[in-house]
Structure formats: structure tokens, C-alpha cells
Amino acid sequence: MTTEFLKPLEWKDNTLYILNQLKLPEVEEYNPKRTVEEVFHAIRDMELRGAPLIGITAAYGMAIAAQHINSEDHSEFMEEMQKQASYLGESRPTAVNLFWALKRMIAKAMTLGEVSLEEKRKVLLEEAMIIHKEDIAINRAIGENLISLLKEDMTLMTHCNAGSLATSEYGTATAPMYIAKELGWDIKVYANETRPYLQGARLTAYELARGGVDVTLITDNMAGFLMSQGKIDAIITGADRVVANGDTANKIGTMSLAVLAKYFNIPFYVAVPTPTIDLDMETGKEIPIEERGHEEVTSWFGKQIAPKDIKVYNPAFDVTPNDLITAIVTEKGIVYPPFNENLKKLF
Numbered sequence: 368m369t370t371e372f373l374k375p376l377e378w379k380d381n382t383l384y385i386l387n388q389l390k391l392p393e394v395e396e397y398n399p400k401r402t403v404e405e406v407f408h409a410i411r412d413m414e415l416r417g418a419p420l421i422g423i424t425a426a427y428g429m430a431i432a433a434q435h436i437n438s439e440d441h442s443e444f445m446e447e448m449q450k451q452a453s454y455l456g457e458s459r460p461t462a463v464n465l466f467w468a469l470k471r472m473i474a475k476a477m478t479l480g481e482v483s484l485e486e487k488r489k490v491l492l493e494e495a496m497i498i499h500k501e502d503i504a505i506n507r508a509i510g511e512n513l514i515s516l517l518k519e520d521m522t523l524m525t526h527c528n529a530g531s532l533a534t535s536e537y538g539t540a541t542a543p544m545y546i547a548k549e550l551g552w553d554i555k556v557y558a559n560e561t562r563p564y565l566q567g568a569r570l571t572a573y574e575l576a577r578g579g580v581d582v583t584l585i586t587d588n589m590a591g592f593l594m595s596q597g598k599i600d601a602i603i604t605g606a607d608r609v610v611a612n613g614d615t616a617n618k619i620g621t622m623s624l625a626v627l628a629k630y631f632n633i634p635f636y637v638a639v640p641t642p643t644i645d646l647d648m649e650t651g652k653e654i655p656i657e658e659r660g661h662e663e664v665t666s667w668f669g670k671q672i673a674p675k676d677i678k679v680y681n682p683a684f685d686v687t688p689n690d691l692i693t694a695i696v697t698e699k700g701i702v703y704p705p706f707n708e709n710l711k712k713l714f
């Protein structure tokens with residue numbers, strides 16, 4: 368039996384509708400985004416989030432940008448498209464998928480010098496839809512590659528949300544979990560709540576339970592204790608940027624899990640589509656780490672949970688050193704160390 372997934376976005380009636388993840392799990396509300404500014408704020412304010420989904424949304428944002436350009440002159444068209452791409456590129460710095468999608472849309476636009484403005488708009492919308500459709504196939508392939516590393520009765524742990532609410536359909540880290548369920552395997556999953564935005568509690572627990580996967584929610588500080596009890600067979604996370612030597616940026620707390628996994632000798636897998644791999648960066652030291660507002664730590668939806676003016680440090684990501692990663696699983700195959708030699712073979 369196949370899984371029915373929540374759609375984090377939908378292009379309908381020439382409008383981009385985005386599921387507002389800030390309201391999940393209580394409310395499933397889709398909001399229309401008709402301007403580049405609206406798309407920018409949806410990404411920046413995390414109405415939607417997740418590296419691949421950010422890329423897909425930015426691609427639709429560039430299609431929307433084209434609809435607001437009225438010049439038939441190609442150089443004027445490209446100048447405005449570049450401007451909008453730079454603007455969207457300022458929304459969030461860590462997930463390389465954003466920049467990958469923007470570059471791909473600009474490259475497509477550059478090939479359209481000889482066609483009408485109307486045709487440019489049509490082709491760019493089609494390109495965004497292709498990027499979206501490709502992501503669905505990529506995630507299924509990641510799941511099929513990753514499940515070959517698992518056994519039917521395993522207990523897994525995942526961090527943050529790298530599921531259908533961060534991508535399309537199967538997700539990346541969650542892809543083998545959904546496929547295992549479809550195969551009738553007895554896979555159990557522990558989802559870490561993932562402070563401060565609570566992607567695990569609000570999104571992963573929600574989507575896996577909704578999809579019929581056996582999921583248990585824990586707070587982040589329980590992860591090590593579970594591992595010490597021998598209850599975790601493997602840890603699977605997503606990623607926001609994997610660089611040439613395999614160092615991996617992902618949600619804050621991921622690196623701590625990888626250290627614990629090493630200590631307790633538990634396999635640590637990173638599930639990632641190739642657009643999340645950035646070979647232009649040699650090591651994780653180069654990855655820009657987004658810092659977000661203090662209010663995400665001191666309150667939650669208006670409920671003050673810390674002193675209002677307390678000093679706060681709120682990095683949204685950390686970088687897991689490549690030597691803590693067992694394998695990086697992509698749609699093109701499973702990559703083992705030495706990552707600085709093996710990742711580039713994917714391209």
C-alpha cells in the first residue's frame with residue numbers, strides 16, 4: 368500500500384500555495400504567494416523550511432518573478448531576474464539547495480533570448496515544476512538505497528524534519544521509513560523534538576504518525592540515554608549542505624548525535640539528494656551557519672519561556688565532521704569514506 372503524503376506546497380490556478388508549517392501540527396493552512404517578496408518571507412520566516420523544499424520554493428519564486436517582468440528586451444529581463452535571484456538568495460544562507468535552484472533557473476532563463484516574454488514565463492514555470500517533480504523521484508531513490516542498509520525489525524532515530532514537509536513526498540531521512548512501512552517491515556522510529564523550532568515534535572512526529580509509521584517523540588536530551596540502553600540500531604538525518612570532504616551541515620544538535628553514535632558504535636547515515644552536495648566547498652569550516660532571532664529560544668508562539676532580555680545564541684545548524692558519518696546516501700548511490708574521493712564520483 369503506498370503512502371498518502373502531505374503536500375508542503377502546490378502550484379494551482381497560476382498561484383503558489385504554501386502549507387504554513389508554523390501552524391502545524393494543529394492547523395493545515397495553505398496560503399497563496401503571488402510575489403517574490405511573499406516567497407522571500409515564507410522562506411526567511413520558516414513558513415516552509417527544509418533544504419530541498421527551500422530550493423523548490425525558490426524555483427517557483429523565480430517563475431513568479433518572470434511573471435512580474437514586462438520587458439520584451441532580453442538583457443533587461445535577465446537583469447531583473449538576476450536581481451530577484453540575489454534577493455531570494457538572501458533569505459537563508461545555509462541550505463545550498465536555495466542557491467542551486469536559483470542558479471538553475473537563471474541558467475534556464477539565459478537560454479531564452481530568442482523567445483517572447485510570454486514564452487519565457489511559460490518555460491520558467493515548467494522548469495520550476497520539473498525541479499519539483501525531480502525531487503519526488505530523487506527521494507524515492509534515496510529511500511530504496513538507504514533501506515538496503517537496514518533490517519526489517521530495526522529501531523531508528525532521526526533529528527529535525529527531513530521528511531515530506533522538508534521536500535516532496537518520501538522525504539530524505541524519512542524515505543526508508545515510509546518504504547519499510549509499505550513493505551510491512553517492523554521499523555520503529557524515535558523522533559527528536561529538535562529545539563528551538565521543534566521540527567521533530569511538530570513536523571516529523573506528525574507526518575510519520577499520519578503516514579502510519581511507528582514513531583515515538585523524545586526530547587533532544589533523551590537521545591544519548593536511549594543509545595546507552597542499546598535501543599537504537601541506526602541514526603538517519605537529512606542535510607542542508609554536504610561539502611567535498613563529507614563534512615555536513617544539518618539542524619543544530621546533529622553533530623552531538625553523531626558524537627554519541629560514534630561512542631555507542633551506532634551507524635550514522637546522512638540521507639541527501641545530490642543538489643545538497645556542494646563540491647565548491649572543501650571543508651565544513653566554509654559553510655555559512657545561519658543564526659536566528661533570540662525570540663525562537665526565549666518564547667514559543669508568544670509563551671515566554673525564558674527571561675525576555677536574556678542573552679541568547681541561536682545557531683540554526685551545526686557541522687558534523689565527516690569522520691563521524693558512516694555513509695552518505697544519495698539518489699545516485701551510497702557513498703562511503705573517503706568522502707573527499709568518493710563524493711565527486713557522483714557527478
Ligand SMILES: CSC[C@H]1O[C@H](OP(=O)(O)O)[C@H](O)[C@@H]1O
Pocket residue numbers: 416417418419526527528529530533534539540566604605606607617618619683
Ligand atoms: C531534507 S531537509 C534538510 C534539513 O533542513 C532542515 O533545516 P530547517 O528546518 O531549518 O530548514 C533540517 O536541518 C533538515 O535536516
